Amino acid sequence: MKLHTIKYMFLSLCAATMFVACDDDDALETVETSCTDGIMNGTETGVDCGGTSCAPCEEGGGEMMVTPPDFSGTYAQVDFMGRPGINTVLSIPDFKDSYNQAVPSTIAEFYQKDFENRLEGLHDVYAELLGLDPEDVNYQPNILGDILNGPNKDGFTDNIVSAEVLTTVLANDVLEVAPDLPTTYFNGGSGAPNFEGAIGFTGRTPQDDVIDVSLILLFGGGDGARFNGQEVEGVGTFPRLVSDGVAITANPTDTFPYLGSPE
Amino acid sequence: MIGSPLGQVAISTESALTTTTESGISLFAGPRQDAFFFDFGQFNKVIGGTAPEGFLPVGEAVDTFDGANTMALVLEIPNSILGETTGTNVLGLKVYKTWVTTNRKQ
Numbered sequence: 001m002k003l004h005t006i007k008y009m010f011l012s013l014c015a016a017t018m019f020v021a022c023d024d025d026d027a028l029e030t031v032e033t034s035c036t037d038g039i040m041n042g043t044e045t046g047v048d049c050g051g052t053s054c055a056p057c058e059e060g061g062g063e064m065m066v067t068p069p070d071f072s073g074t075y076a077q078v079d080f081m082g083r084p085g086i087n088t089v090l091s092i093p094d095f096k097d098s099y100n101q102a103v104p105s106t107i108a109e110f111y112q113k114d115f116e117n118r119l120e121g122l123h124d125v126y127a128e129l130l131g132l133d134p135e136d137v138n139y140q141p142n143i144l145g146d147i148l149n150g151p152n153k154d155g156f157t158d159n160i161v162s163a164e165v166l167t168t169v170l171a172n173d174v175l176e177v178a179p180d181l182p183t184t185y186f187n188g189g190s191g192a193p194n195f196e197g198a199i200g201f202t203g204r205t206p207q208d209d210v211i212d213v214s215l216i217l218l219f220g221g222g223d224g225a226r227f228n229g230q231e232v233e234g235v236g237t238f239p240r241l242v243s244d245g246v247a248i249t250a251n252p253t254d255t256f257p258y259l260g261s262p263e
Numbered sequence: 264m265i266g267s268p269l270g271q272v273a274i275s276t277e278s279a280l281t282t283t284t285e286s287g288i289s290l291f292a293g294p295r296q297d298a299f300f301f302d303f304g305q306f307n308k309v310i311g312g313t314a315p316e317g318f319l320p321v322g323e324a325v326d327t328f329d330g331a332n333t334m335a336l337v338l339e340i341p342n343s344i345l346g347e348t349t350g351t352n353v354l355g356l357k358v359y360k361t362w363v364t365t366n367r368k369q
Contacts, residue, residue: 041273041280075366082362084299089306104362125312144353169353176350176358179342201352206298215318227317239317244305245324250296257279257337259295263330 077101082173084185084210089218090115090170108171115167119218126227126239139163140221143188147195159222166217178202186213192223206252206259212243269338289339294332303327 034041035054043051050057080100081087091099095114102110119139127137144166145159177183182199185208189197204210219227219241229240251260272282275293282290302324308314318324348357 041276043273074369076369077364078367079365080362081364085301104360122310125310126317129312129315147354174360174362176352176356177361178352178356178358179345179348181356199356200354202356202358209300211301229317229320237316239309239315240320241309241317244302244318245321246300246302246326246329247321248298248300249326249329250298250300252296252298256281256289256339257291257295257335259298259335259337261277261279261296262294262332263296 080104080107080173082175083170083214084175084204085214086170086173089211089214090118090167092118104172104174107173108168111173112164112168112171115171116163119163119167122218126241129239130235132235139166139218140226142166142217142220143192143195143222143224144217146193146222147198147200150194170217175204176201184208185210186216188224192225206250207248209247215244216242269340286344287341288344289337291335291337293335295335295337297328297331297333299328299333300326301328 035044035048037048040047042053044054045051046057049055078100080102082104087096087099091111092114095111099107099111123137123139124134127134130137141159141161145161149160178201181202183203183205184199185204186200187198189195189199200213216224221227225242227238227241228243230238232238252258253260269288270282270284270290272290272292273280275281275291279291279295280293284290302318304325304327305314305318309317345359348359350358350360352358
């Protein structure tokens with residue numbers, strides 16, 4: 001992937017609260033500060049004044065003086081994110097709030113069964129749309145089993161990634177980051193059936209198609225393309241569930257902070 | 264990290280204001296392009312049972328987040344600060360396990 005040597009945490013939140021007070025720490029190095037741009041930036045303590053680069057602010061600079069943020073008090077967790085998309089795809093309104101207030105070390109214990117039920121429920125939706133018995137259309141072990149055990153020519157009996165195993169992995173909802181390996185959410189290598197060179201769950205770059213990876217693990221079966229819009233004799237057209245059909249349109253860069261300038 | 268901040272950075276507007284601390288931590292806060300891409304509208308139809316065809320083909324599918332910006336916090340932390348890996352992933356690779364929470368003052 002593009003960021004082999006750079007491991008980073010990518011945080012995207014609805015609102016950002018950061019330190020905006022002036023600081024005397026010489027270790028801080030702020031770039032692109034302008035003392036004439038009409039906004040308070042860099043080390044400025046008022047608009048275009050103060051800090052290490054600009055002229056001092058006038059005495060009692062009124063409303064432009066910055067009060068350091070007050071982080072005292074009690075904070076309560078209201079949102080949780082590990083792997084991108086998992087909370088969105090597998091949690092349901094009934095437990096979304098409690099999921100968002102959960103602690104990673106206990107999250108799998110509480111939500112694995114809900115995830116498994118959700119996974120089977122989504123298969124039931126399409127069983128009914130295809131006119132099939134929901135009892136007959138269930139999750140099938142996915143490509144992770146082939147990668148772990150090698151391809152199984154005789155079907156799925158040796159594939160260890162059952163619905164319970166998969167949802168246990170997904171309900172341990174943390175983003176795994178491997179410091180010594182290429183960063184990728186998932187790369188299937190040579191693809192089915194051998195998946196030579198496959199690597200995954202070593203991090204996530206903005207370019208990674210995390211939704212398609214999740215869909216392939218949930219609906220792709222042993223070859224990753226089980227529900228892919230294909231015609232199936234005697235049944236009809238299978239739904240397309242292993243890709244949402246969209247690719248990245250933003251322009252991440254290869255230098256910090258990696259996300260492109262706002263549009 | 265309350266009580267032990269990694270560092271400080273001014274909030275950016277159009278251009279990126281970044282801070283790199285002596286310990287090699289890079290910080291950014293401000294609006295950026297939302298790099299996430301997902302046909303969220305069709306997803307809702309899929310889970311609602313109103314999309315017999317499932318997701319749409321390339322060309323018809325719509326990236327709900329195309330053109331969107333987001334308020335972003337970006338940290339880059341040297342591996343040396345993080346110490347040894349503490350876990351393994353499903354493929355048996357040594358990993359750190361990371362997550363993000365948003366906490367609201369009561």
